Amino acid sequence: MKIIFLGAPGAGKGTQAEIVSERFGIPTISTGAIIRQAVKEGTPTGIAAKTYIDNGALVPDDVVVSIIQERLAAPDCKNGFILDGFPRTVPQAEALERMGIRPDAVISLEVDDEVIVSRMSGRRVCGECGATYHVVSLPPKREGACDKCGSALTVRRDDKPEVVCDRLRVYHETTEPLKGFYASLGLLLSVRGADSVGETTARTLRALGVKNA
Numbered sequence: 001m002k003i004i005f006l007g008a009p010g011a012g013k014g015t016q017a018e019i020v021s022e023r024f025g026i027p028t029i030s031t032g033a034i035i036r037q038a039v040k041e042g043t044p045t046g047i048a049a050k051t052y053i054d055n056g057a058l059v060p061d062d063v064v065v066s067i068i069q070e071r072l073a074a075p076d077c078k079n080g081f082i083l084d085g086f087p088r089t090v091p092q093a094e095a096l097e098r099m100g101i102r103p104d105a106v107i108s109l110e111v112d113d114e115v116i117v118s119r120m121s122g123r124r125v126c127g128e129c130g131a132t133y134h135v136v137s138l139p140p141k142r143e144g145a146c147d148k149c150g151s152a153l154t155v156r157r158d159d160k161p162e163v164v165c166d167r168l169r170v171y172h173e174t175t176e177p178l179k180g181f182y183a184s185l186g187l188l189l190s191v192r193g194a195d196s197v198g199e200t201t202a203r204t205l206r207a208l209g210v211k212n213a
Contacts, residue, residue: 001024001026001080001104001105001208002080002081002101002102002103002104002105003017003020003026003080003081003082003083003103003104003105003106003107003208004082004083004087004103004105004106004107004182005017005082005083005084005106005107005109006106006107006108006109006175006178006179006182007108007109007110007111007193008109008111008113008116008167008168008171008172008176009116009120009164009167009168009171010111010116010119010120010164011109011110011111011116011193012109012111012193012197012200013084013107013109014084015197016107016109016197016200016201016204017082017084019197019201019204020082020201020204020205020208021082023205023210024080025079026077026079026080026081026082027076027077027081027082028081028082028084029068029071029072029077029081029082029083029084029086030084030085031064031068031083031084031085031086032085034067034068034071035049035059035064035067037071038067038070038071039053043067043070045063045066045067045070046067048063048066049063049064049067061089061091061092061095062095064086064092065092065095065096065099065101068083068086068096068101069099069101072101080104083103087178088174088175088178089174089175089177089178090177090178090181093178093181093182094181102185102187103182103187104187105187105189105207105208106178106182106187106188106189107189107191107204107207107208108179108188108189108190108191109191109193109200109204110190110191110192110193111192111193113165113168115193116164116168117161117164117165117168118136119134120158120159120164121155121159121160121161121164122134122135122136122137123155123156123159124140124144124153124154124155125153125154125155125156126146126148126149126151126152126153126154127151127152127153127154128146128149128151129146129148129149129151131146131147131148131149133146133147133153140153189207189208190207191203191204191207
């Protein structure tokens, strides 16, 4: 299976991608991670990407797609893969198509904006050990303190409501149009995110045709 996961920030696509990856025995390809790896290994496309990164510029779509193409040629991708975080725009998806990279399915995790804002703004992180909590679903034993090391819990900048709302706006403007692109190819599978990770996983697997999920 070759799968792309779409969804707004905070929708849970990274979590579901990892679960499906384990279930099917195929790797999850994170765009940021493979760009860093290509730069580290000094591949031709990695060197090209480093030039832009060192100058503080965005890596162009054609370079990113070339790096992804290199990664997908690795032996562990022979039975399939999951793309998480790419493509982010229709031009990037079109670039994948031109390189002959077409998924078998595109999962779009659907979660209302209000729910995402609530989820992310309720998250608390320990500044020392990195443990994560949630004021509603996973509260610490003592308010404001980490259960593991006792250090103060903080709200990450990316989790502040105003920042989350801005990230959602960018998603709706630039990434959400991908749903129409892949729907036109008959590849889009919409999955309504549930309150629990387990139920969302069950819905995702059913959408992918896994029986008794």
